Amino acid sequence: MPTSATSNHPGRPEGLIGRLNSANIPYEAKLKSLRDLKNQIIGNRTKKIAYLKLGAVPSVVSILSSAASAQGCIGDSREFHDSVLIQSAAAIGSFACGLDAGVKAVLDAGAFPLLLTLISHLNEKVADAGARSLKLIYQSKLAPKYDFLQEKNMEFLLSLLNSKNENVTSLGASIITHSCQSTLEQLALSEAGIIKRLVSLLGGSISQKDASLESLAAVIKGNPEVASKFMGPESGRALNLVIELIKDKHPRTRLLACMCLISIRNTSTSYLQDSGIKSTLVLVLLELLGDPGQVGDEAPFVLSSLITEKEDMQKIAFDANVIDNLCENLNSVSFQAKRLQGTFLALGDLCSELECCRDRVLDSKVLNFITEALVHDSAEVRAATCIFLKNASRSVKNLSAGKFMNEAIAVPLVQRLWDSSTPVQVAALGALCNMVVDFTADKSLFMKCGILRHLVVLSKSMESAIRVSAVWALKNLAFHVSSRCKEEILSELTSATLASLISDPEASVQEQALSLTRNLVDGTLNSVNYVIGEDGDLVHAIGKQLQSTSKAEVLIQGMYTLSNVASGNELHKKAVMTQLLTRAGNDSETLMIKSLQSSDSRLRTATVWTLINLTLPNSPDTSTRVTELWSAGIVSQLKNMVNDPCLDVKLRARMALGQLMMFGDALT
Amino acid sequence: MPVRVVDTSSPSQVSGTTAGNTLPPPCTLLSVGQSFSGTQNVSSLQKDEAWRVNVRIKGCDLDHGYLCGTMEALNVPMADTPVVTFWEGEIVDTKNYTFFTGKWGATAEDDIKHWTKFPSFPPLLSQVEVDGGKSLDLSNYPYIFMRWKEQYFVNVGPDCGLTIAGFYYVCFSCNDGSINGFYYDPNSSPFQKLELKSNNDEKSGFRFSTYELQ
Numbered sequence: 001m002p003t004s005a006t007s008n009h010p011g012r013p014e015g016l017i018g019r020l021n022s023a024n025i026p027y028e029a030k031l032k033s034l035r036d037l038k039n040q041i042i043g044n045r046t047k048k049i050a051y052l053k054l055g056a057v058p059s060v061v062s063i064l065s066s067a068a069s070a071q072g073c074i075g076d077s078r079e080f081h082d083s084v085l086i087q088s089a090a091a092i093g094s095f096a097c098g099l100d101a102g103v104k105a106v107l108d109a110g111a112f113p114l115l116l117t118l119i120s121h122l123n124e125k126v127a128d129a130g131a132r133s134l135k136l137i138y139q140s141k142l143a144p145k146y147d148f149l150q151e152k153n154m155e156f157l158l159s160l161l162n163s164k165n166e167n168v169t170s171l172g173a174s175i176i177t178h179s180c181q182s183t184l185e186q187l188a189l190s191e192a193g194i195i196k197r198l199v200s201l202l203g204g205s206i207s208q209k210d211a212s213l214e215s216l217a218a219v220i221k222g223n224p225e226v227a228s229k230f231m232g233p234e235s236g237r238a239l240n241l242v243i244e245l246i247k248d249k250h251p252r253t254r255l256l257a258c259m260c261l262i263s264i265r266n267t268s269t270s271y272l273q274d275s276g277i278k279s280t281l282v283l284v285l286l287e288l289l290g291d292p293g294q295v296g297d298e299a300p301f302v303l304s305s306l307i308t309e310k311e312d313m314q315k316i317a318f319d320a321n322v323i324d325n326l327c328e329n330l331n332s333v334s335f336q337a338k339r340l341q342g343t344f345l346a347l348g349d350l351c352s353e354l355e356c357c358r359d360r361v362l363d364s365k366v367l368n369f370i371t372e373a374l375v376h377d378s379a380e381v382r383a384a385t386c387i388f389l390k391n392a393s394r395s396v397k398n399l400s401a402g403k404f405m406n407e408a409i410a411v412p413l414v415q416r417l418w419d420s421s422t423p424v425q426v427a428a429l430g431a432l433c434n435m436v437v438d439f440t441a442d443k444s445l446f447m448k449c450g451i452l453r454h455l456v457v458l459s460k461s462m463e464s465a466i467r468v469s470a471v472w473a474l475k476n477l478a479f480h481v482s483s484r485c486k487e488e489i490l491s492e493l494t495s496a497t498l499a500s501l502i503s504d505p506e507a508s509v510q511e512q513a514l515s516l517t518r519n520l521v522d523g524t525l526n527s528v529n530y531v532i533g534e535d536g537d538l539v540h541a542i543g544k545q546l547q548s549t550s551k552a553e554v555l556i557q558g559m560y561t562l563s564n565v566a567s568g569n570e571l572h573k574k575a576v577m578t579q580l581l582t583r584a585g586n587d588s589e590t591l592m593i594k595s596l597q598s599s600d601s602r603l604r605t606a607t608v609w610t611l612i613n614l615t616l617p618n619s620p621d622t623s624t625r626v627t628e629l630w631s632a633g634i635v636s637q638l639k640n641m642v643n644d645p646c647l648d649v650k651l652r653a654r655m656a657l658g659q660l661m662m663f664g665d666a667l668t
Numbered sequence: 669m670p671v672r673v674v675d676t677s678s679p680s681q682v683s684g685t686t687a688g689n690t691l692p693p694p695c696t697l698l699s700v701g702q703s704f705s706g707t708q709n710v711s712s713l714q715k716d717e718a719w720r721v722n723v724r725i726k727g728c729d730l731d732h733g734y735l736c737g738t739m740e741a742l743n744v745p746m747a748d749t750p751v752v753t754f755w756e757g758e759i760v761d762t763k764n765y766t767f768f769t770g771k772w773g774a775t776a777e778d779d780i781k782h783w784t785k786f787p788s789f790p791p792l793l794s795q796v797e798v799d800g801g802k803s804l805d806l807s808n809y810p811y812i813f814m815r816w817k818e819q820y821f822v823n824v825g826p827d828c829g830l831t832i833a834g835f836y837y838v839c840f841s842c843n844d845g846s847i848n849g850f851y852y853d854p855n856s857s858p859f860q861k862l863e864l865k866s867n868n869d870e871k872s873g874f875r876f877s878t879y880e881l882q
Contacts, residue, residue: 390882393881394881394882396726396727396736396881397727397736397754397756397819400726400736400738400754400822401754401820401822430882433881433882434881434882437879437881439726469882472880472882475878475879475880476879476880479701479877479878479879480701480877515878518876518877518878519877519878519879521875522701522875522876522877523875525872557878560876560878563874563875563876564875564876566873567872567873567874567875568873605696609696609874609876612873612874613873613874616873646693647693647695647807647808647810647842648693648694648695648696648842651810651842651843652696
């Protein structure tokens with residue numbers, strides 16, 4: 001008989017599901033099937049996935065729903081119903097544990113509100129099972145966001161945190177960790193007295209400690225006001241409790257205590273700055289990097305939050321040999337996604353400022369792992385690898401030494417420019433942007449990889465972040481290259497595209513496009529000729545942009561471009577003169593006078609260099625230009641600048657004035 | 669435009685209360701991409717024995733007092749090709765670095781002996797003797813003092829028979845972009861003089877390229 005056959009093989013999934021769904025078998029048998037199911041899937045990802053595909057979750061949720069609505073039973077019947085509630089809640093929790101597809105199925109089947117009702121169940125075991133399950137759901141990003149700003153929700157949260165049941169209090173803390181994101185939410189939680197309650201949980205069980213540390217980190221993160229409340233005179237004790245917990249015997253507690261302290265110190269430059277705590281944090285995390293489990297997977301991320309943009313912390317980490325430990329991770333993890341991502345992120349942070357770190361990383365042969373990491377299945381790993389490469393290549397010394405001139409890196413990195421994930425694309429562009437400054441005249445490695453064509457296409461992207469980065473990379477590619485290479489760049493890009501990038505709606509794109517032009521026209525007279533041509537359209541586009549912008553960076557790059565053009569022939573100089581002596585719209589001043597009077601000394605410097613190039617004594621038409629400049633009031637303006645507060649401006653103004661005065665006698 | 673009139677012929681000493689910038693000023697002639705040409709006298713006695721030298725600035729980070737570039741020696745007797753080295757520079761900015769080297773085998777006495785060979789240094793001497801120049805305000809001084817230390821050979825192996833064990837005391841003039849330097853290596857002939865001029869000249873005009881690392 002088929003039913004008895006399946007009951008003899010409780011491991012066969014189809015039979016088990018059949019029994020859960022059957023209306024004709026006794027509830028006792030359903031309870032047994034629930035238990036079987038739960039026991040099979042606990043800790044077994046493969047089984048979970050198999051049962052998910054068979055639609056086990058809606059079946060279990062339906063049983064939970066029926067049992068929950070059959071409240072009010074008495075005696076044995078109540079006990080039986082409670083068991084069904086407990087077993088179905090446990091099975092649901094297990095499906096949700098560590099598997100996003102499981103969480104999704106659980107939420108789709110409507111389990112969430114049912115589990116919430118279990119928390120207030122009279123039977124403590126039922127409440128406990130509900131809380132455990134919800135806690136597991138709240139470990140996933142897919143869990144629903146809890147709205148703290150609704151008064152009744154805050155009351156409910158406080159009731160959870162005040163519960164005597166350990167799992168219920170931990171659930172409360174997990175809800176905060178998952179849902180607290182905005183400053184407003186942090187303040188609301190703080191004002192509701194949550195911090196005090198969380199601090200009291202630090203003295204509880206392991207799970208309460210852990211949940212509380214994680215929530216405290218979330219409530220304080222990036223919020224100086226909440227941090228100061230935590231650090232206030234009454235809570236000095238709280239801080240000491242957290243500091244004590246970085247020495248706890250449980251690795252996860254140590255990790256979360258570090259996370260909490262880092263959250264506090266990152267809100268202000270005055271918290272936890274003494275060298276003792278700094279090196280303790282580094283040393284605790286260093287040890288946790290070696291943890292073989294989840295703690296070791298998360299440790300590099302916590303380390304990253306400790307050292308990112310903090311040169312002093314990076315130096316302490318360097319001195320503690322953190323780089324060696326991270327590199328060991330690369331040797332031993334056989335590319336597990338999460339740990340690999342964290343490792344590259346932390347290595348990237350270490351390489352962001354300090355040359356000693358970059359040297360150590362390169363000596364550790366990290367680059368040998370790059371080729372494989374760049375084609376990893378996980379987009380997060382690919383992005384982290386690119387970010388690492390960007391920071392590691394932020395070194396003129398190593399770029400000059402050709403440390404990144406390696407096809408095994410360049411080829412897969414260039415391919416990432418077309419990654420399906422935008423963050424990977426942007427990160428790959430960032431890395432290539434640095435690496436193309438390879439200080440060779442022909443940039444042969446990158447040109448051979450076809451980078452030019454890719455960058456030109458990306459410079460027309462609709463995503464402004466990609467457009468900026470692509471033009472930035474083109475600018476770096478054009479830095480001090482041979483005339484032949486410049487011609488290749490312009491011929492692929494075309495003057496028309498260059499002109500349209502100069503007038504892009506984004507100021508940051510304009511700035512990069514102007515500095516790309518600046519590099520293209522720095523070279524022989526032929527370079528200037530090739531880029532500017534005879535029609536002067538590009539110079540006109542530059543002048544127009546300079547007239548219409550107020551952004552200092554755009555003005556500076558534009559003026560240096562004009563200055564480089566003014567080092568060309570008489571026609572080039574004439575085209576520059578026209579732009580500089582133009583008044584835009586209702587402007588009472590010319591572009592040149594406005595730029596000379598700018599409050600930004602860098603713009604004043606660039607403008608005076610342009611004047612110097614326009615008035616070089618041995619150019620045939622200088623005398624005509626001097627007459628025009630004199631009439632435009634340039635000489636009196638320059639006289640005001642011979643004591644400019646910026647030394648560079650002052651010296652150049654004197655030089656320009658000297659050149660102008662050589663022709664001055666004829667004009668006065 | 670109203671401007672502040674200051675006498676910049678000599679550097680001032682920072683008083684205890686004045687904060688603000690006392691670092692050497694940024695100078696466009698010492699920016700990335702700028703190149704210089706000149707000579708290095710290999711012996712201080714025989715003026716004729718000089719190598720032609722080209723220098724190009726490749727990196728500049730004023731916040732960290734850092735400058736780097738390449739140096740190409742053209743007629744080196746022992747080498748078949750020009751020898752290119754990569755150097756890193758410390759800018760004496762009184763914040764990151766003082767006039768005292770404190771390494772590379774140079775004593776404070778060696779430092780003073782070399783710095784005083786630059787005509788622009790004497791106005792600073794008395795203060796440098798006190799504290800290495802830490803309290804000097806160099807923000808308006810038209811000379812920038814540096815140490816350049818060669819780090820590796822770019823185009824030849826380390827066994828090429830040449831040494832880069834020493835370093836250069838360098839003085840850059842913001843006025844005309846000229847560079848003077850003295851090589852210091854206890855094992856080489858003393859006071860080998862480096863003299864360089866900015867390659868921008870008044871015939872072709874001044875050009876400035878740029879790159880930025882992300």
